[in-house]
Amino acid sequence: MTARIMIVEDEEPLTLLLRYNLEAEGYAVDTSARGDEAEVKLKEAAPDLIVLDWMLPGMSGIELCRRLRARPETERLPIIMLTARGEESERIRGLATGADDYIVKPFSVPELVARIRALLRRARPERIAGKLAAGDLELDRETRRVSRTGREVHLGPTEFRLLEFLMQSPGRVFSREQLLDGVWGRDVYIDERTVDVHVGRLRRALNRGRASDPIRTVRGTGYSFDERFGREEPLSKSA
Numbered sequence: 001m002t003a004r005i006m007i008v009e010d011e012e013p014l015t016l017l018l019r020y021n022l023e024a025e026g027y028a029v030d031t032s033a034r035g036d037e038a039e040v041k042l043k044e045a046a047p048d049l050i051v052l053d054w055m056l057p058g059m060s061g062i063e064l065c066r067r068l069r070a071r072p073e074t075e076r077l078p079i080i081m082l083t084a085r086g087e088e089s090e091r092i093r094g095l096a097t098g099a100d101d102y103i104v105k106p107f108s109v110p111e112l113v114a115r116i117r118a119l120l121r122r123a124r125p126e127r128i129a130g131k132l133a134a135g136d137l138e139l140d141r142e143t144r145r146v147s148r149t150g151r152e153v154h155l156g157p158t159e160f161r162l163l164e165f166l167m168q169s170p171g172r173v174f175s176r177e178q179l180l181d182g183v184w185g186r187d188v189y190i191d192e193r194t195v196d197v198h199v200g201r202l203r204r205a206l207n208r209g210r211a212s213d214p215i216r217t218v219r220g221t222g223y224s225f226d227e228r229f230g231r232e233e234p235l236s237k238s239a
Contacts, residue, residue, distance in 0.1 A: 003120055004028045004047040008038040008064070009082065010056055018051065021109050021182055022116070024169050035059030039067065046074050049120055051112075052099070054083035062097050069098035078119040080112070109181060110161065117141075132167040135230020137206070137214060139164055148206060158183065159202040166215065171227030173218045199223055 005022055009015045010033045019029045030047065032038035036058035042050075050068075054061040061081060068074040081099040095102060101115050132139040136149045144160060146153040155163065161183045166174070174182070176192035184190065199215060207213050214229040 003049065004030065005116065006038065006041070006047040006050045007031045008035065008050060008056065008061065009033065009053040011053075017109065017181070018112070020178075021113060024165070024172070024182060025113060025117075026168055027116075033057070035061060035064045039064055042068065042074060046077055048123070049078040049080070049116060051080050051082060051116070054081060065097045065099055076123070078123045080115060080119065082107075110183065132164065134167060134170065134214065134225070135212075137167075137230070139167055146206075148208075148211065153205050155202065155205055158198050159205065162198055162202055163206075166223065166225035170225045170229070173221055173224040175222040179222065195223075 005027045007015055007018050007022075007029060009018070009031070012033070015031050015033070019031060022029050030041065032041060033056075035056040038050075038052075038056075039059060052061045052065060056064070061083075065079055065081065068077055068079065079099045080101045080103060082103055082105060084105045100119055103112055103115065130140065130142050132141070137146070138148075139146050139160075141164070146155055146160065146163065162179070165179070165182050176195040179195050180190065180192060184194075199217075203213060203215055206215075212229065214226050216224045216226045218224060
C-alpha cells in the first residue's frame with residue numbers, strides 16, 4: 001500500500017519540487033498552503049507522515065504540531081518540521097512541541113526523502129519497499145546492494161542513488177535537470193553533462209557481456225528505466 005504524505009508549505013515552488021520528488025518515490029502526496037486549512041484536512045483523514053513548515057498563514061506550523069499531538073488520532077503521526085530558523089533554541093522548541101525531525105532551509109531534497117523514508121520505516125514499516133526488482137536486476141535499499149542474475153554489481157554511492165531513482169518510476173523519462181535535482185539535490189551546482197558520465201558508469205557496471213541494457217536514452221530529453229526490461233520479447237512475425 002502506498003504511503004500518504006501531506007506537505008504543508010506556503011512557498012509554491014518548494015511545494016511543487018517536493019511533490020514532484022515524493023511522487024517520483026512512489027508516495028501519494030497531498031498539499032496545503034495554510035495551517036488552518038491543513039488542520040481541517042487532517043481531521044478528515046490523517047496521512048502517514050506530514051512535512052510541516054514552521055511559518056504559515058492561518059496558523060503557524062508549531063501551533064499545528066502542538067494541536068496534532070494533543071489529539072489521540074494524530075498523537076503518533078510522524079512530523080518533519082521545515083524552517084529557516086537554524087538556532088539551537090528554535091530546534092529544541094520544535095522538537096519539544098512534538099516534531100519527530102527538523103530540517104533547516106535550504107536543504108537537500110535527497111536528504112529530506114531519506115529522512116522521510118527512515119521515519120516511515122519506524123512508524124509504518126509495511127509501507128516501505130525494501131527492495132526494487134525488475135527482470136534479473138534487484139536493488140536492496142537496506143543493504144545498499146545491487147545484484148544481477150545473482151551476481152553482485154558494485155556501484156558507487158551516486159550510481160546507486162541514480163539507479164534507485166530511475167527504478168522507482170519505470171518508463172518515466174527524466175531530463176538531466178530533473179535527475180540532478182532528484183539524485184544530487186537542487187543546491188548542488190554541477191554541469192548537467194555530469195549526469196551522462198554517471199549514467200555511463202552505471203551502464204558499464206550493469207551490462208557485463210551481452211546483458212540487455214535497462215537504461216533507455218531518450219534523444220534530446222534524458223533517461224528512463226525501461227519499463228519493458230525483463231519482460232519476454234514478443235515473437236517476431238517470421239517466427
